[in-house]
Amino acid sequence: METESLRTDRLGVLLDQFDQAREMAQVRLTGLGDEEYLWEPVPGCWSIRRRCEAVTPRAFGPGEWVLDRGAPDIPASEYAEVARQAAGGMTVDKIAEDWSVSVERVEQVLAHTGTPEPDVTPVTTIAWRLAHLHFEFAGRWEWTFGERRREPKLLVDFTPSADLALERFWASVDRWRDSIATVTDEQLDTVGFSQYPHGSDPDDPFIGVLAGGNLELIHHMAEIALLRDLWRARFTTSG
Structure with missing residues (x-):
């Protein structure tokens, strides 16, 4: 991004940060296959699993595949x-x-x-990280710009297909980005502009919610990038 194109208003700074993080993440996720997406590098990983194979007490999802979640x-x-x-x-x-x-x-x-x-x-798979981000973006959109009534944990139909998961994920991310681009300065400062029920959103000014969302995207994508590096190097040995 060229320096002269950088915005300095509050929303602009957050949007630029989000856009750069999204661009970097999409490049890093290019070529993700199903085996790598579900790869469990160590025993006891959290991932997405068929409902009948769930190993954690609060695994959730609306369909056949659920996301691991502990006590x-x-x-x-x-x-x-x-x-x-x-x-x-x-x-x-x-x-x-x-x-x-x-x-x-x-x-x-x-x-x-x-x-x-x-x-x-627990160590988490790429599938888990993407699914975690997906349901949070979908849930925050629903409870900020949507009907504010549907349970976030039931909004995303998790899938073992990396291509399908990424297609759905980027669509949800872009919907969130398009909606926050319309927010006014007054709305940025409004406490409870987001009513997302799984966190402190109802008690926070919306600008804090946006900053937290950017942080979630950045740090989980960094973890995914490291998992991709480990996957690529998994059969190498030091000489």
Whole structure:
């Protein structure tokens, strides 16, 4: 992107960032095949699976294929976010509801001092990362620009086909991008402009929601890029 074409208004900066991340991601995903898409590099991976083969307690999806999801908890990487929620006036009960955990768990997080221990999280497949991003983009669109009534976890029909998954994913991403391009300055500052129910969107100004969405796209696509590198190098040995 040429320097003279860069926007400096708030929405423009976020759109430019989103567009660059999308362009880089699409290049990195070129040539993705079904085997690589579903590749589990280590035991115990989370992925998409047939409903009858689900291995996690909260796997979800509307069709034959579901997305792995474990028991609810607050990861250590989100302790600071919980502290910000409490500092911003959210009650412990509301935070517990937001994270689908007990009040006792929230109190434990808020009482924690020092540096949290690193999270122990499952390795996820490319299919899982794409599906996770897809249902979040689809859900946020529904609860911001759509009817605001359909459950986000039932909006995406997960598929073992990499080509079909990418076709559907980019369509959802582009719909989101086209809609946010129409947002006004007043709407950027509106708390609850997005009512997406799985997170803090109803309590946040929309500009924060957009920034968070960009971060999700960037960091999950970076993980996918690394998985592609590992797939390509999986049979090489050091001499």
